Amino acid sequence: DAGVIQSPRHEVTEMGQEVTLRCKPISGHDYLFWYRQTMMRGLELLIYFNNNVPIDDSGMPEDRFSAKMPNASFSTLKIQPSEPRDSAVYFCASSLQGSGNSPLHFGNGTRLTVT
C-alpha cells in the first residue's frame, strides 16, 4: 500500500500566480479530505469529497480556492491567484468511511510558500 501521495512536496511561487496541488488517495477509500496547517490556525478542514462528489466546502477560505476530484484516484486543490497569506502546509487525507468510523490516512503534505 503506497499510502496517500501528494505532489509537489514543496512549492514556491510569487503572489498572483496559480498554484495546483495534487493528491492520489489510497485505492478503495471513499472519502478524500483537504486540510491546511499553519502555526496560527492549526489544522483546518478545507473541503471533503465522498465518492468523488464534494460534500462540504465550507472551510474553503475564499473564491480563490477550488478543488476537484475528477475520478476516484486523483484530486487537485487550486489557488488562483495566490497570496502570501496562503503560505502553509496543505495535507490531503483519505479514509475508507467517514473519519469518525475509520482512520484518516494523511499524505506527507505540500509546503506552499507564496512570496
Place this chain on the structure above:
Amino acid sequence: GDSVTQMEGPVTLSEEAFLTINCTYTATGYPSLFWYVQYPGEGLQLLLKATKADDKGSNKGFEATYRKETTSFHLEKGSVQVSDSAVYFCALSGPIQGAQKLVFGQGTRLTINP
C-alpha cells in the same frame, strides 16, 4: 460548536519519563475521540481512539481514557523514548459536525532528550 483544547507545548522530557498530555473537549452529544501523531516532515497518523465513555484506547505504549464526566481524553505513556518526539493532536468527531469532520486541537510538540 464542538472544540478541543490541548495542553500548550512544547513539552520536553528525558527518556523514560512519564508523559501526560492533557486534552479536554466541548461537544454536543457523545463524540468519538482520537489522538493523532505527526512526525517531522510527515502527515498525521492515528495513534489511538475511543468511541464511547470509559473506553480506553491504547497503542505503542500510549493510553487515553474517554472521561465523559470531565470531558477529557488525556494521553499518557509510562516511559517515553526519543523516538516519541513528535507533535500530538487530540481530535473529536461528533454527531453535530458529522462523523466525516474531525475537529483537531492545536497540537502539542513533544521533545524527548536522551
